[in-house]
Amino acid sequence: MSKLLCAHFRTTVPKNIGEKLTAICHKIEPDNIIANKPKVLIDLQCAVAIMNPTNTIDIRNTSVLLGSQVKDNDSAEWDSSQNGYPDGSYAIFRNNETKSEFITDSVASRTIWYYYDDDLFLAATSQRAIILFLESFSFDERCIPWILSTGSLGPEYSWDKRIKRIPPSTTIILDKKTWEIKSETTPVIFSPTKKKSKTQKKNLSDTIAFTLRKMDINLKHWVLPLSGGYDSRGILYFMLKGGTKPSDIETITWGLKESLEVKGNDAQIAQEIAKTLKTPHKYYHTNLSEEPLKRILDRFILLGEGRIDHLGGYMDGFHIWKTLFEKGVQGIIRGDEGFGWSSVSSASNVRLYTGCALCSDFENLKDYCISNGIPEQVLPDHLKRKKKESLSTWRDRIYHEYRIPTVLAALSDLKLGYVEQLTPLLSNKILEVVRELPDKLRTDKLLFRKIIDEMEPKIPYADKGANANINTILQHNDIVTFIREELSSDYARSVLPEAILTDTIKKLKITDKSSTIKKESPAKKALAAIKKLAPKFVKNILIANRDLKIDPNILAFRLYIIVFMHKLCSSEFKNLKI
Numbered sequence: 001m002s003k004l005l006c007a008h009f010r011t012t013v014p015k016n017i018g019e020k021l022t023a024i025c026h027k028i029e030p031d032n033i034i035a036n037k038p039k040v041l042i043d044l045q046c047a048v049a050i051m052n053p054t055n056t057i058d059i060r061n062t063s064v065l066l067g068s069q070v071k072d073n074d075s076a077e078w079d080s081s082q083n084g085y086p087d088g089s090y091a092i093f094r095n096n097e098t099k100s101e102f103i104t105d106s107v108a109s110r111t112i113w114y115y116y117d118d119d120l121f122l123a124a125t126s127q128r129a130i131i132l133f134l135e136s137f138s139f140d141e142r143c144i145p146w147i148l149s150t151g152s153l154g155p156e157y158s159w160d161k162r163i164k165r166i167p168p169s170t171t172i173i174l175d176k177k178t179w180e181i182k183s184e185t186t187p188v189i190f191s192p193t194k195k196k197s198k199t200q201k202k203n204l205s206d207t208i209a210f211t212l213r214k215m216d217i218n219l220k221h222w223v224l225p226l227s228g229g230y231d232s233r234g235i236l237y238f239m240l241k242g243g244t245k246p247s248d249i250e251t252i253t254w255g256l257k258e259s260l261e262v263k264g265n266d267a268q269i270a271q272e273i274a275k276t277l278k279t280p281h282k283y284y285h286t287n288l289s290e291e292p293l294k295r296i297l298d299r300f301i302l303l304g305e306g307r308i309d310h311l312g313g314y315m316d317g318f319h320i321w322k323t324l325f326e327k328g329v330q331g332i333i334r335g336d337e338g339f340g341w342s343s344v345s346s347a348s349n350v351r352l353y354t355g356c357a358l359c360s361d362f363e364n365l366k367d368y369c370i371s372n373g374i375p376e377q378v379l380p381d382h383l384k385r386k387k388k389e390s391l392s393t394w395r396d397r398i399y400h401e402y403r404i405p406t407v408l409a410a411l412s413d414l415k416l417g418y419v420e421q422l423t424p425l426l427s428n429k430i431l432e433v434v435r436e437l438p439d440k441l442r443t444d445k446l447l448f449r450k451i452i453d454e455m456e457p458k459i460p461y462a463d464k465g466a467n468a469n470i471n472t473i474l475q476h477n478d479i480v481t482f483i484r485e486e487l488s489s490d491y492a493r494s495v496l497p498e499a500i501l502t503d504t505i506k507k508l509k510i511t512d513k514s515s516t517i518k519k520e521s522p523a524k525k526a527l528a529a530i531k532k533l534a535p536k537f538v539k540n541i542l543i544a545n546r547d548l549k550i551d552p553n554i555l556a557f558r559l560y561i562i563v564f565m566h567k568l569c570s571s572e573f574k575n576l577k578i
Contacts, residue, residue: 002050002051002052002053002054002057002066002416002420003028003050003051003052003124003125003126003129003416003417004048004049004050004051004064004066004091004093004124004125004126005021005024005025005048005049005051005122005123005124005125005126005129005130005133006046006047006048006049006062006064006093006095006100006102006122006123006124007021007046007047007048007120007121007122007133008045008046008100008120008121008122008123008174008176009045009046009047009119009120010045010118010119010120010179011045011119012044012045013042013043013044013045013046013047016578017042017047018040018042018047019578020133020576020578021038021040021047021048021049021133022038022040022049023576023577023578024049024129024132024133024576025038025049025050025051025052025129026038027128027132027572027576028051028126028128028129028132028417029051029052029417030052030299030303030318030321030322030417030418031299031302032299032317032318032319032322033322033325033326033418035051035052035417036052036053036054037053038050038051038052038053039053039059041059041061041062041064042062043061043062043095045176046062046095046100047062048062048064048093048095049129050064051126051129051417052417052418054330054420055221055330056068056217056221056330056331056420057420058078060079061095062093062095063079063092063093063094063095063096064092064093065078065079065090065091065092065093066090066091066092066093066110066125066420067088067089067090067091067105067109067110067420067421067422068088068089068090068215068216068217068422069086069087069088069090069216070086070087070088070211070214070215070216070424070427070429071086071214071216072210072214078090078092078094079094080094080096081094081096081099081101085103085171087211087427087428087429088105088216088427088428089105089109089110089421089422089423089424089426089427090103090105090109090110091103091104091105091110091111091112091125093112093123097176098175098176098177099173099174099175099176100121100123100173100174100176101171101172101173101174102114102123102166102171102172102174103170103171104166104167104168104169104170104171104405105168105169105426105428106168106169106186106426106427106428106431107168107169107338107400107401107404107405107426107431108165108166108167108168108169108170108404108405108409109336109404109405109408109409109412109423109426110125110409110412110416110421111125111165111166111405111409111410111413112124112125112165112166112172113125113126113127113130113158113163113164113165113166114130114163114164114166114172115130115134115162115163115164116174116181118179121174121181122134123172125413125416126305127158127159127160127163127305128305128568128569128572130160130163131159131160131163131569131572131573132572132573132576134162134573135573135574135576136573137159137160137569137570137573138160138161138162139159139160139161139495139566139569139570140157140158140159140160140161141374141375142154142157142161142375143157143158143159143562144374144375144496144562145358145359145369145374145375145376145377146377147306147309147558147561147562148359148365148369148374148550148555148558148559149357149358149359149361149362149365149377149550150355150356150357150407151308151309151310151554151558152307152308152309152355152406152407152410153306153307153406153410154377154406155356155379155380155383155401155402155406156380159305159306159565159566159569160569165405167185167401167405168185168188168400168401168404168405169185169186169187169188169428170183170184170185170186171183171184171185188397188400188401188435189435190393190396190397190435191435191436192393192436192437192438192439193436195436197441197447200433200436200437200441200447201447201450201451203433204430204433204434204437204447204448204451205451207429207430207433208234208238208425208430208451209238209241209242210429211424211425211427211429211430212235212238212239212242212424213242215333215422215424217331217333217422219244219248219249219250220248221328221329221330221331222250222329222330222331222332222333222422223250223251223252223324223329223331223332223333224236224239224249224250224251224252224332224333225251225252225253225254225332225333225334225335226251226252226253226270226273226274226281227253227266227269227270227335227462227466228264228265228266228267228268228269228270228273228460228461228462229266229335229461229462230445230448230449230452230461231335231336231337231425232334232335233273233335233452233459234335234425234448234451234452234455235333235335235424235425236249236251236273236277236279237452237455237456240277241455246277246278246279247278247279247280249279249280250279250280250281250282251270251273251274251279251280251281251282252281252282252283252284252324253266253267253270253271253281253282253283253284253466254267254283254284254285254286254313254320254466254467255267255283255285255286255313255465255466255467256285256286256287256466256467256468257285257287259464259466259467260283262464264460264462264463264464265462265464265465265466266462266464266465266466267283267466268462269459269460269461269462270283270462271283272459273457273459276457276459277457284316284319284320284323285316286312286313286314286315286316286320286466286467286468287315287316287468288315288316288468289315289316289317289319291317293476293478293479293482294478294482295317296314296315296317297311297479297557297560298564299317299318300314300318300414301561301564301565302568303318303413303414303417304410304411304413304414305413305565306561306562306564306565307410307413308407308410308411308413308414309470309554309557309558309561310407310411310470311470311473311474311557312465312467312468312469312470312473313467313468314414315468315473318414318418321415321417321418321419322418324418324419325418325419329419330419330420331419331420331421331422332415332419332420332421332422333422333423333424334412334421334422334423335423335425336404336408336423336425336426337423337425337426337445337448338396338399338400338404338425338426338430338431338434339425339434339442339445339447339448340392340396340399340434340437340441340442340443340444340445340446340447340448341353341354341395341396341399341442341443341444341445342395342443342444343392343443343444344391344392344395345391346391347385347391348361349391349395350385350391350394350395350398351398352548353395354395354398354399354402354403355402355403355406355407356379356383356398356402356403358377358379359374359377360377361548362548362549362550363547363548363549364549364550364552364555365550365555368497368499368500368503371499372497372499372500373497374497374500382401383398383401383402390439392439392442392443393439396434396442400431400435404426470554471551471553471554472511474551474553474554474556474557475509475510475511475553476510476511477510480508480509480510480553480556483508483556483557483560484505484508484556486560486563486564487501487504487505487556487559487560487563488501488505489563491563491567492559492563495562495563495566496559496562496563500559501559504552504555504556504559505556507552508552508553508556509552509553
């Protein structure tokens with residue numbers, strides 16, 4: 001539910017720091033709720049501000065844990081550097097008289113950004129908060145190609161070139177006496193063992209069960225978002241198996257109203273699971289809000305700070321999250337996981353499937369980037385395939401090192417203004433077991449699926465999503481109109497090459513269809529059935545050898561995000577009222 005800004009000063013804290021931090025918190029609050037009063041903590045060299053704080057946050061003087069740790073009998077207190085790093089899903093800000101530490105969990109499921117100069121060190125879970133504090137903006141053009149090709153900021157960059165992102169399983173340490181910083185990282189290593197699959201299956205099952213038993217939360221204040229797939233269902237089954245009463249676990253699902261009537265849909269299957277297991281369940285509609293469409297899209301960009309373009313589940317204008325906040329729900333237990341990803345047969349499969357595609361992968365992007373001065377897009381060395389590394393291992397390593405901290409963490413950011421979040425399946429203990437599995441047991445998360453398949457009750461899995469199709473959303477006449485207007489502006493041309501703006505505007509499509517669930521013709525249904533039955537290696541070969549293009553409306557939305565964030569970050573600090 002909270003976002004945090006921590007400011008360290010080489011000398012003493014400025015007198016007006018409390019007012020400034022409070023004003024920043026109000027700036028980054030969701031605009032559709034009355035947020036809790038910001039909490040400001042101050043000592044001689046440090047000031048911390050927490051936006052929309054709740055009782056789920058663990059605060060020790062000016063040290064703060066956002067998220068949750070997995071507490072076992074051997075767990076040490078998280079707030080002391082002598083105790084190492086706990087297991088769990090969190091961002092930790094640890095402070096004492098001599099040093100401060102800023103710690104990400106094993107996959108950086110919750111992003112920490114930082115800024116450092118001769119007199120000031122800032123760490124935050126919000127880029128906007130840092131820019132507002134600095135009262136200046138230095139645009140990092142290197143994020144442009146990543147937004148265009150992936151709809152995200154990419155593996156390393158922020159909107160401001162002075163702001164850095166802390167990688168997974170990393171601690172940034174500030175020595176207050178010398179005013180120097182150093183970084184300590186535990187590398188992500190996949191090292192398959194030769195244990196029997198039966199032993200590995202028991203090991204993974206036992207570790208999941210242990211982790212879920214040791215979650216340090218009060219279920220009265222938390223809900224479990226339930227889909228029709230394996231991940232959230234697995235959490236629910238293990239919690240019930242571990243002794244939690246069904247009546248103590250409130251489950252929720254969201255999607256289009258009409259999705260409940262679609263057989264095999266996430267919404268329909270999740271409702272069947274909840275009914276069978278007798279858990280209190282609520283379905284929230286994500287149908288189009290009555291608010292102006294521009295306000296909905298701009299709120300989406302603001303709350304996610306332009307880190308992601310996955311708009312489909314938020315067209316209700318974040319009404320779900322407003323409702324949960326106002327009901328007193330303090331957190332959600334999400335099924336984000338790293339058990340293994342889809343089958344691959346080429347390097348392009350790996351990049352595309354993990355959301356790490358390059359502009360050079362797309363026919364309608366590679367020429368723009370070469371001829372229009374867009375910064376060169378380079379895959380960092382640590383994400384490149386290692387010698388003797390199989391495609392499947394490389395795929396899952398990129399998933400842990402790139403997709404979770406870049407894509408899934410950005411999706412979390414959208415909700416963290418309203419509720420806290422816990423992702424127990426991303427615990428380090430579980431991921432260590434996964435990284436010892438052979439490729440065949442990780443591919444399509446085979447071993448995890450086997451474990452869940454053997455649990456009761458036996459309920460089919462969903463084969464359709466419940467949210468609106470992003471292509472249909474972005475072809476809405478009103479959305480096309482204001483995106484076209486923004487991309488035609490002088491401001492847009494000052495930020496982006498005119499050629500890509502003009503060409504994208506020219507190719508925008510508008511649909512008059514009001515339905516957000518497309519009805520397919522018999523021919524399309526037959527083609528879809530053939531594709532579904534085709535072996536995965538055939539699909540992978542087809543993907544690797546076809547000319548890929550990004551839909552012009554999706555590309556236009558990504559350009560709109562860039563222009564919106566550039567304009568916002570360049571000006572909003574001028575209106576900061578202190």
